[in-house]
Amino acid sequence: MAQLSILKENLTKCGQEHLLKYWNDFSEDEKCLLAKDIAEVDLEEVNEFFKCATLSLEDGSTKLDDKMEPIHDDNLFSVIREDKDQVNLYRQAGLNQIANGTVGVLLMAGGQGTRLGFAHPKGMYNVGLPSNKSLFRIQAERIIKLQNLANESYGKSGHIIWYIMTSEHTMEPTKKYFEQNNYFGLPANNIVMFEQGSLPCFDFNGKILLDKKHRIAKAPDGNGGLYRALRERGILDDMERRGVLYLHAHSVDNILIKVADPVFIGYCIARKADCAAKVVEKSHPNEAVGVVCQVEGKHQVVEYSEITEKTAELRKPDGRLVFSAGNICNHFFTAAFLRKVGSTFERKLKLHVAKKKIPFVDSTGARVSPETPNGIKIEKFVFDVFEFAEQFIAFEVARDEEFSALKNMDSAGKDCASTAREDIYKLHKKYVQAAGGTVEGSVCEISPLLSYAGEGIQKLVQGKTLSSPVHLRAPEENDEN
Secondary structure, three states, rough: OOOHHHHHHHHHOOOOOOHHOOOOHOOOHHHHHHHHHHHHOHHHHHHHHHHHHHHHHHOOHHHHHHHHEEOOHHHHHEOOOOOOHHHHHHHHHHHHHHOOOOEEEEEEEEOHHHHHHOOOOOOOOOOOOOOOEEEHHHHHHHHHHHHHHHHHHHOOOOOOEEEEEEOOOHHHHHHHHHOHHHHHHOOOHHHHEEEEEEEEEOOOOOEEEEEEEOOOOOOOOOOHHHHHHHHHHHHHHHHHHHHEEEEEEEEOOOOOOOOOOHHHHHHHHOOOOOEEEEEEOOOOOOOOEEEEEEEEOOOEEHHHHHHOOOOOOOOOOOEEOOOEEEEEEEEEEEHHHHHHHHHHHHHHHOOOEEOOOOOOOOOOOOOEOOOOOOOOEOOOHHHHHHHHHHOEEEEEHHHHHHHOOOOOOHHHOOEEHHHHHHHHHHHHHHHHHHOOOOOEEEEEEEEEOOOOOEEEEOOHHOOOEEEEEEEEEEHHHOOOO
């Protein structure tokens, strides 16, 4: 009874006492589960989130055209147009940091593969390459190869620490998958998994919804939940203990991701950037991606829905779009900046709101799956820390070399397994051709253990014509089927 009295007092004070409506129907275990759910929620904080969220909904139709300007040239680097010798210097600088063990990777892997028709964490998805490698395996093997390249260049066996942010629903299956696959050849103690947080779902009147009579309806707090999770899960302290100074952060679903890209890292360090974003040139004015730009003098991502078509179509004298820097969820941070965000700026992050159809327990105690939006989910976005950076850089890369999103089933015809495979094949054929070889046909895969970005394959392909399907593997893989 003492527990119930305290719960009632705290909930009533915050206008959420309805969460106890069915308390007398519960078993002791169910009472414990609901009490735990409530204890994990800072009620005053989430009530304030709701107030701010509803204000942002009201402002959602406001266009930002008059407040926007493109990134200044001083803050925009294009690896596409830069001198190759200079790019190689940045690459070597990045490899040097990897050899010294100062580089980590932050992988945002909280998503399920639901939209792919895959009932597991998205990182476990196999897109159907000849190797049948999953996204997790491909990225792990790129880390291994990069460590080897750094060792070859500098004679030091530095390790890239792999921080993987999961969600409540993906943590256990992700851990089991890595264990079952022997961590893909990486030391287990160099892979650190942690959960992002969650936030309650609300109805339109600010009442927290129940998913079951004894469970609060919750949703992940978005990829911007990274910053709070880094602080609360002890990851910032772990980085400090290990001497990790620089982080490459990215989402799990980009099959072309250059994990811990040494060119990106080397350039950002040379420019003393504390925060940076890789961008690709928008394919057309109305492509549904956010653009990195400045709004009232501060760097941020403006979603395509926040500007008019007229502004989206503005072009420079050379014909390129004025607002062309498409955001691809691919970032550089210093550990010091992340520490500063965790202690100061995380509380100031914008709240992004979506009206959703959220299953809930109605006034009769029945669980309902609504056919129209009945509430809101609140998220924070990883890119909303740009404005707090003292030195922010946008780093433009070639789309066909570094960005191919995997979000949909093949029936969608874009950002799906078929397009991901096709993009890998095209890039790897390009690598073969650059090394003096020829590929007849469309299927071409190069193992990450053999080559990180096309290097080291000349002896295998120079002067040769290879017939599709082509699958080039590292020596240690050659005994595999």
